[in-house]
Amino acid sequence: MDYQAFRDRQKTIDLDGIIDVPLNVAYTDIGKGEPLLLLHGIPTWSYLFHEVIAPLAENYRVIAPDMIGYGYSDRRDRFDRSIEVQADVIERLLAELDIKSSHFIAHDIGGGVAMILADRTPKLVRSMVLSNSVAYDSWPVDEMLALGHPRNARMEPEQMKQLLEKAFEFGLSRPERLTDEFRDGIMAPYLEPEGIVSLVRNAASLNTNHTTPLTGRLSRMSQPTLMLWGVDDRWQPYSTAEQLVRDMPNASLHAIENCSHWVPQDAPDEFANTTLEFLIGLE
Template identity: 80%
Template sequence: MNHQTFRSRQKSIEINGIIDESLTVAYTDVGKGDPVLLLHGIPTWSYLFHEIIEPLSERYRVIAPDLIGYGYSDRRDRFDRSIAVQADVIERFLAELDIESAHFVAHDIGGGVALILADRVPKLVRSMVLSNSVAYDSWPVDEMLTLGHPRNAKMKPEEMKELLEKAFEFGLSRPERLTDEFREGVMAPYLDPEGIVSLVRNASSLNTNHTTPLTDRLSRMSQPTRLLWGVDDRWQPVSTAERLIRDMPHAELHPIKNCSHWVPQDAPEDFTALTLDLLNQF
């Protein structure tokens, strides 16, 4: 699915209580059944899951929001974009949809959001699939630290495009998965002036202090958790996953070979099959 079609299917909802006015969240909501929430990372948006949503929606209600500051959700300079606040927004977002619990499928910083909520509101998080997730002090990576400098808010579109193109070189292992459709889709929200500023603000918000406090509480998380990890990832190495399975009593690791950071794009069949295998146990 190209990004224009994906975007045309998105809905929007207003979320109150985060700042002094409402925030707009763009999201996909398809299928019927138990709710499955897909959370993307940086520098992507919910389009990361464009090949995953359809097969999951054959059995489940699949909900894929753009985190605030990302994709086509609110991008104004009015709010904190940290994963702690993202967790606040997602909690309110699910409440607005009258969802009391969901299975969380989360990538990169989306995984950090899932872990925060699994600790804070255990009943909200029924199970977790974490894919090359941030955890401990494994982040932010050097590229995001560089991007987050305020001067980059003045980047020209061609400069941002060049930066994102370099990320694609490391984010995927399988050359055939680096399609024009994926490249253009991921970059689309971030090549206009508002999108450039927003992505820079997103990068500047990344803070390891929002995951390190969870370290001593991981052992208390009772949610069945499956770690789908691309073993070629240099940003969130598989050693992080190996540490998580030692600390989380209900976690299991499924390393995926010849696969890097963006697992839903690099290995969509494996990602879908292993996710469904966990979900179908409920």
């Protein structure tokens, strides 16, 4: 799906109770059935899932929000963008949508958000598919640490474009998957002045202290969990997935060969099909 069609389909909702004013969240909500919540990472937005939403929505209600500070959700300089607060927002969003339990499909820092909620509110998280997720002290990566310096809030759009193009090229094993459609769509929110500032703030919020406390509690996360991992990833290595499977009581691992970090774009068919097989196996 092209960028403009994806944007036109997004809905918006105002969520109060997080900070002193309502926060606006942009999200996709299509399909019927059990809810699936898709959580992106940094420096992406829900458009990362643009090729997998439709096949998933054939059997499930798919909800794909832009986390606050990302994409076209609230980007003001008025809130903490840490994964702890992102978890608060997701919990509040699901409550507003009257969803008491959901499957979580999460990538990168979205996986950290999912694990926080699996630990904090176990009944909310029916199962998890964690794709090249942050965990332990595996993050933030050097590129995001550098991006988070406050001076980068003054970066020109062309500078940000060059930085992001390198990141998306580096994180794909299949060069043909770096299409013009994907590149233009995934970067679009961050080539605007407000988006540049917001992405820098997002990078500055990354803190390994928000996942290391979960390490000793992974053995209590009993939700069925699939590690869906691109094996070529040099940011969140395959060894992280192997360690998570050892530490979590109900976890399994599916390796995707010739695939790096941006798994939903690098291998969309295998991502969607393997996710569906996993979910159908839970029925």
